[in-house]
Amino acid sequence: xxxxxxxxxxxxxxxxxxxxxxxxxxxxxxxxxxxxxxxxxxxxxxxxxxxxxxxxxxxxxxxxxxxxxxxxxxxxxxxxxxxxxxxxxxxxxxxxxxxxxxxxxxxxxxxxxxxxxxxxxxxxxxxxxxxxxxxxxxxxxxxxxxxxxxxxxxxxxxxxxxxxxxxxxxxxxxxxxxxxxxxxxxxxxxxxxxxxxxxxxxxxxxxxxxxxxxxxxxxxxxxxxxxxxxxxxxxxxxxxxxxxxxxxxxxxxxxxxxxxxxxxxxxxxxxxxxxxxxxxxxxxxxxxxxxxxxxxxxxxxxxxxxxxxxxxxxxxxxxxxxxxxxxxxxxxxxxxxxxxxxxxxxxxxxxxxxxxxxxxxxxxxxxxxxxxxxxxxxxxxxxxxxxxxxxxxxxxxxxxx
Amino acid sequence: xxxxxxxxxxxxxxxxxxxxxxxxxxxxxxxxxxxxxxxxxxxxxxxxxxxxxxxxxxxxxxxxxxxxxxxxxxxxxxxxxxxxxxxxxxxxxxxxxxxxxxxxxxxxxxxxxxxxxxxxxxxxxxxxxxxxxxxxxxxxxxxxxxxxxxxxxxxxxxxxxxxxxxxxxxxxxxxxxxxxxxxxxxxxxxxxxxxxxxxxxxxxxxxxxxxxxxxxxxxxxxxxxxxxxxxxxxxxx
Numbered sequence: 001x002x003x004x005x006x007x008x009x010x011x012x013x014x015x016x017x018x019x020x021x022x023x024x025x026x027x028x029x030x031x032x033x034x035x036x037x038x039x040x041x042x043x044x045x046x047x048x049x050x051x052x053x054x055x056x057x058x059x060x061x062x063x064x065x066x067x068x069x070x071x072x073x074x075x076x077x078x079x080x081x082x083x084x085x086x087x088x089x090x091x092x093x094x095x096x097x098x099x100x101x102x103x104x105x106x107x108x109x110x111x112x113x114x115x116x117x118x119x120x121x122x123x124x125x126x127x128x129x130x131x132x133x134x135x136x137x138x139x140x141x142x143x144x145x146x147x148x149x150x151x152x153x154x155x156x157x158x159x160x161x162x163x164x165x166x167x168x169x170x171x172x173x174x175x176x177x178x179x180x181x182x183x184x185x186x187x188x189x190x191x192x193x194x195x196x197x198x199x200x201x202x203x204x205x206x207x208x209x210x211x212x213x214x215x216x217x218x219x220x221x222x223x224x225x226x227x228x229x230x231x232x233x234x235x236x237x238x239x240x241x242x243x244x245x246x247x248x249x250x251x252x253x254x255x256x257x258x259x260x261x262x263x264x265x266x267x268x269x270x271x272x273x274x275x276x277x278x279x280x281x282x283x284x285x286x287x288x289x290x291x292x293x294x295x296x297x298x299x300x301x302x303x304x305x306x307x308x309x310x311x312x313x314x315x316x317x318x319x320x321x322x323x324x325x326x327x328x329x330x331x332x333x334x335x336x337x338x339x340x341x342x343x344x345x346x347x348x349x350x351x352x353x354x355x356x357x358x359x360x361x362x363x364x365x366x367x368x369x370x371x372x373x374x375x376x377x378x379x380x381x382x383x384x385x386x387x388x389x390x391x392x393x394x395x396x397x398x399x400x401x
Numbered sequence: 402x403x404x405x406x407x408x409x410x411x412x413x414x415x416x417x418x419x420x421x422x423x424x425x426x427x428x429x430x431x432x433x434x435x436x437x438x439x440x441x442x443x444x445x446x447x448x449x450x451x452x453x454x455x456x457x458x459x460x461x462x463x464x465x466x467x468x469x470x471x472x473x474x475x476x477x478x479x480x481x482x483x484x485x486x487x488x489x490x491x492x493x494x495x496x497x498x499x500x501x502x503x504x505x506x507x508x509x510x511x512x513x514x515x516x517x518x519x520x521x522x523x524x525x526x527x528x529x530x531x532x533x534x535x536x537x538x539x540x541x542x543x544x545x546x547x548x549x550x551x552x553x554x555x556x557x558x559x560x561x562x563x564x565x566x567x568x569x570x571x572x573x574x575x576x577x578x579x580x581x582x583x584x585x586x587x588x589x590x591x592x593x594x595x596x597x598x599x600x601x602x603x604x605x606x607x608x609x610x611x612x613x614x615x616x617x618x619x620x621x622x623x624x625x626x627x628x629x630x631x632x633x634x635x636x637x638x
Contacts, residue, residue, distance in 0.1 A: 004518050015506065307502065308504055310502070311502045311503075311504065311515075312515070312519075313463075313487070314461075314463060314490065314496050314502075315490065315491070315496065315515060315516040315519070315563070316487055316488070316490040316491025316492070316494075316516055316519050316520075316567075317487065317491075317519050318484050318487045318488075318519075319483065319484065319487070320484075321519060394463050395458055395463050395464055398463075398498065398502060
């Protein structure tokens with residue numbers, strides 16, 4: 001019986017190929033939009049998570065001043081190397097502490113120049129950031145202690161200044177300092193905030209303080225926490241230590257900030273997830289519209305086939321046979337639209353993902369959900385026309401021309 | 402179902418049918434009493450508006466009386482649900498209409514199979530029975546033709562095949578020759594008479610042509626919603 005009903009539905013769909021196609025176009029577009037939006041959104045979320053992971057996991061960042069942005073740190077006293085050492089010495093469960101200081105400076109090589117960020121760091125920076133080299137070497141103890149004019153450069157800067165040339169051994173000019181390139185950092189790509197991580201120069205902290213900044217300030221202390229330790233606890237310890245060292249009275253506000261990468265991660269992925277949800281919901285509206293299209297055509301079809309319904313009722317079809325016939329037809333139509341929509345969505349999201357440089361996430365859950373939803377649309381919007389057909393008076397239906 | 406039995410196939414008692422309500426009410430049937438025995442071939446005649454088609458619809462369980470009783474093989478039809486009436490049509494009744502009422506763009510074979518689908522028979526069984534029925538109405542070799550490719554007479558034969566394929570107890574025919582020319586009309590009437598003769602199929606046929614009514618054993622004349630005359634047909638007997 002079910003097979004018969006199914007075949008009957010297929011035959012009636014085949015009888016009007018163009019109309020059937022136009023009818024399910026709404027469903028096709030709806031399903032395609034939902035799946036594409038959701039998988040692109042999930043791709044974006046994944047990308048954000050990956051990018052933040054590339055900054056280093058389990059990381060806390062300490063800056064002086066309450067708000068970020070240029071010029072805001074002036075009021076609060078700067079961080080110092082002594083504070084960084086105290087954190088590393090006094091607070092348990094810390095893997096590494098990396099003090100650093102940076103400035104935006106124009107780098108010049110031969111007749112090329114490029115505005116970049118120059119940071120003074122020591123060897124612990126590479127541990128905290130988990131950042132390997134693609135060529136050359138890191139600073140040695142002697143260079144760090146003596147503040148030698150040596151530097152490592154990021155991949156973007158190499159492209160801008162050296163092109164295809166080998167930068168190792170070349171002299172880079174930063175302000176009045178001429179410094180030798182001894183290593184090349186591996187490319188990391190953009191951060192989740194959209195800045196290029198590879199556009200930088202690293203030099204020994206002492207070199208930076210003496211020859212670029214002209215002071216002994218520390219701009220940023222990055223702390224990596226041991227695996228499996230809650231960052232909240234470490235964050236509290238650091239805050240207590242800083243308040244003590246910077247003589248902040250109880251009740252006074254902190255004049256420094258401790259940022260947890262995990263918080264930033266969850267904030268950013270939260271944002272993309274909300275956006276994904278919103279886009280998916282908007283796309284779902286088009287599924288609804290598609291359903292109304294199906295209802296419309298099924299109503300037309302019922303009117304067109306009134307006599308057929310009359311014949312079927314006269315030769316002994318139950319009302320529910322007729323109901324099932326039209327309901328199955330609507331469901332087959334909408335499911336067909338669902339399948340086509342899924343196929344197109346997979347192609348579209350794979351294409352768009354590579355175009356937008358977002359990882360392509362295949363989510364079987366949303367595919368199944370979209371299919372079930374499209375079938376449900378068939379049931380819901382097919383039911384009314386089907387009931388109309390089933391309730392026809394056989395005598396009236398037979399007389400219908 | 403052949404041969405006379407204790408209970409008549411059809412028994413109407415004081416059946417009325419009123420359409421509409423209040424002042425606009427139209428009384429189509431004003432008290433019909435009718436008994437039809439198994440194996441009879443009855444022609445129902447009368448001018449248009451006399452209630453003969455209404456009566457046929459009630460007999461065919463497509464419509465229900467406003468008052469009075471209708472017993473089909475002793476079963477009170479008025480007490481049945483619409484699904485039970487559909488079951489009655491499915492297993493005991495066959496219909497032939499003036500306008501053939503075949504499904505367009507559907508082969509003769511599939512048209513004849515239709516009632517069997519609702520009986521839940523397998524495809525093989527359905528096709529075998531439908532082929533037999535088409536052979537019985539003289540359409541062997543026309544199985545794959547659609548109604549559009551068949552003449553009026555042939556279409557009515559397909560309709561008759563569809564009506565008899567489920568071996569009903571009664572065949573109802575509503576002006577079966579109304580759309581046909583004389584020679585085709587006689588062919589159809591020969592076929593219907595033959596079904597009555599060889600299979601003992603009870604036949605109730607509405608017609609307004611005396612010539613066609615002459616094939617029946619009994620002629621019931623309707624006038625103004627009542628049975629006007631009811632007599633055995635001397636020509637046929």
